[in-house]
Amino acid sequence: MSWTDQLCVRSVLCMALATRTDRRPSFARTVWDSTVGKKTVMAVSGLIMLLYLVVHMIGNLKIFFGAGEFDHYAHWLRTVGEPFMHYEWTLWLVRVVLVAAVVAHAVSAYQLSRRDIRARPGKYAHRKARASYATRTMRWGGIILGLFIVWHILDLTTGTVHPGFRHGHPYRNVVDTFSTWYGNVVYIVAMLALGLHVRHGFWSAAQTLGVGSRTRDRALKTLANVLALLLTVGFIAVPVAVMTGVVS
Amino acid sequence: MKLTLRVWRQRNADADGTMSTYEVDGISPDMSFLEMLDTLNEELIVKGEDPVAFDHDCREGICGACSLVINGDAHGPERTTTCQLHMRSFKDGDTIDVEPWRASAFPVIKDLVVDRSAFDRIIQAGGYITAPTGAAPEAHATPVPKPDADLAFEHAECIGCGACVAACPNGAAMLFTSAKINHLNVLPQGAPERETRVLDMVEQMDEEGFGGCTLAGECATACPKGIPLMSITSMNKEWLRAARKVKR
Numbered sequence: 001m002s003w004t005d006q007l008c009v010r011s012v013l014c015m016a017l018a019t020r021t022d023r024r025p026s027f028a029r030t031v032w033d034s035t036v037g038k039k040t041v042m043a044v045s046g047l048i049m050l051l052y053l054v055v056h057m058i059g060n061l062k063i064f065f066g067a068g069e070f071d072h073y074a075h076w077l078r079t080v081g082e083p084f085m086h087y088e089w090t091l092w093l094v095r096v097v098l099v100a101a102v103v104a105h106a107v108s109a110y111q112l113s114r115r116d117i118r119a120r121p122g123k124y125a126h127r128k129a130r131a132s133y134a135t136r137t138m139r140w141g142g143i144i145l146g147l148f149i150v151w152h153i154l155d156l157t158t159g160t161v162h163p164g165f166r167h168g169h170p171y172r173n174v175v176d177t178f179s180t181w182y183g184n185v186v187y188i189v190a191m192l193a194l195g196l197h198v199r200h201g202f203w204s205a206a207q208t209l210g211v212g213s214r215t216r217d218r219a220l221k222t223l224a225n226v227l228a229l230l231l232t233v234g235f236i237a238v239p240v241a242v243m244t245g246v247v248s
Numbered sequence: 249m250k251l252t253l254r255v256w257r258q259r260n261a262d263a264d265g266t267m268s269t270y271e272v273d274g275i276s277p278d279m280s281f282l283e284m285l286d287t288l289n290e291e292l293i294v295k296g297e298d299p300v301a302f303d304h305d306c307r308e309g310i311c312g313a314c315s316l317v318i319n320g321d322a323h324g325p326e327r328t329t330t331c332q333l334h335m336r337s338f339k340d341g342d343t344i345d346v347e348p349w350r351a352s353a354f355p356v357i358k359d360l361v362v363d364r365s366a367f368d369r370i371i372q373a374g375g376y377i378t379a380p381t382g383a384a385p386e387a388h389a390t391p392v393p394k395p396d397a398d399l400a401f402e403h404a405e406c407i408g409c410g411a412c413v414a415a416c417p418n419g420a421a422m423l424f425t426s427a428k429i430n431h432l433n434v435l436p437q438g439a440p441e442r443e444t445r446v447l448d449m450v451e452q453m454d455e456e457g458f459g460g461c462t463l464a465g466e467c468a469t470a471c472p473k474g475i476p477l478m479s480i481t482s483m484n485k486e487w488l489r490a491a492r493k494v495k496r
């Protein structure tokens with residue numbers, strides 16, 4: 001018997017504690033049922049999407065090197081990993097992971113937000129706006145991003161909402177989208193929302209995962225700002241280039 | 249000083265409350281906020297009206313009994329407890345809004361008094377050590393490194409007032425719970441229950457109906473004892489470590 005167990009035998013409290021310990025549910029259950037755990041799901045899924053977005057943004061910049069290079073890059077995405085992977089296998093693998101991340105992120109966000117609103121039903125008569133700024137921008141920004149993701153796929157992947165969409169000609173399709181005023185507005189608003197979301201989200205994720213600390217705080221905040229700015233500017237560069245005729 | 253007070257009046261837990269307006273005169277800038285309310289109550293009693301119910305005990309900033317959201321700020325405009333807030337922080341002729349802590353987990357009992365027993369149950373879930381302590385041990389028997397002692401002390405300063413919950417847009421009790429967990433988890437005396445403590449206290453916190461953390465940071469701004477926001481980061485880290493480690 002270890003010395004802690006010996007102490008336990010003498011302590012009623014500890015025996016109660018021991019019984020509690022025996023009934024612990026699985027790791028997955030513990031995570032999903034806890035506010036702290038569910039926030040971890042948000043952080044991990046958020047970081048997966050963030051990683052993808054950085055790669056996606058860099059890929060998009062190929063549009064500045066002409067239709068040949070851009071369309072070739074789009075085709076290459078379907079052949080990544082060959083000959084080990086079959087045509088489009090890698091692409092579908094990435095898609096499955098991303099859909100899982102989006103769903104996990106959105107479901108956790110919804111459940112946590114519901115809980116938060118229930119926990120604080122009454123408003124103070126004396127209002128202070130600052131209190132919920134970050135929370136509000138995360139929720140509204142998240143909803144905007146969710147809607148944008150759906151629209152974006154229907155516009156440039158499936159072409160469902162894109163009149164004159166041509167499969168296998170992404171350069172043409174992109175120029176097409178950004179030649180309409182609503183295409184530009186939807187895209188630019190969503191990218192500004194993305195910047196705000198990443199700015200608070202990246203730093204938050206570090207706190208949720210317990211890697212933040214007093215000495216690292218400034219570096220993490222700077223990194224969050226740099227990432228947010230880079231993503232927003234990098235993504236918005238494409239519609240701006242089409243609008244100004246740099247890309248046509 | 250002459251002041252106009254708008255005070256939350258609520259007959260009992262089930263009644264609807266409203267903000268009622270009172271005038272108080274002859275307030276000295278050297279009075280504490282609670283002494284100012286005492287003055288109001290003396291007048292109300294003389295007039296045969298029901299005095300305003302509010303919590304208080306030590307009146308020296310150490311017990312955590314006093315509360316009140318004053319002009320939208322938990323414990324008022326200074327970083328201190330309401331009992332240590334002086335009327336010199338206000339101007340003659342000011343209108344001051346006085347409200348109770350607002351959170352589902354802290355239901356109003358009467359006027360400005362809320363039921364904070366949810367905090368007691370969080371402590372009962374693991375905010376103690378199980379070793380039989382007996383008389384004070386010899387101080388050098390268990391060496392504690394100075395940085396750990398300082399960290400434990402910083403967290404031990406939490407007086408359990410609940411201002412963090414009152415200020416949080418999500419009615420979350422993360423700052424309180426993290427202070428209590430970190431206080432014991434950094435010390436050798438707290439080591440035997442390091443994992444069960446964090447898992448059980450967080451579980452109880454969720455069960456009480458507190459919200460989750462969105463890292464708005466309002467709690468740390470409101471805390472009269474300066475418990476840092478990073479305390480929550482440390483708790484998240486402890487929780488993730490424990491969730492992975494505890495055997496099932």
Ligand code: HEM
Pocket residue numbers: 039040042043045046047049050053102105106109112113138139141142143145146147149197198200201202204205206208209460461462463
């Ligand atoms: C489906 C669309 C989305 C919705 C509905 C959504 C919603 C939210 C909400 C409400 C939060 C705050 C949660 C809280 O603080 O409790 C959040 C956090 C976060 N989001 Fe999103 N979001 C979406 C898309 C994205 C995208 C595309 C990214 C990738 C950059 C992302 C990255 C993050 C990160 C890293 C966090 C921080 C997690 C944490 O605080 O630990 N989100 N999201």
Ligand code: SF4
Pocket residue numbers: 405406407408409410411412413423424427470471472473474475
């Ligand atoms: S963390 Fe600060 S605000 Fe919260 S209960 Fe403790 S002393 Fe009060």
Ligand code: FES
Pocket residue numbers: 303304305306307308309310311312313314329330331332
């Ligand atoms: S009355 Fe004890 S802290 Fe204010």
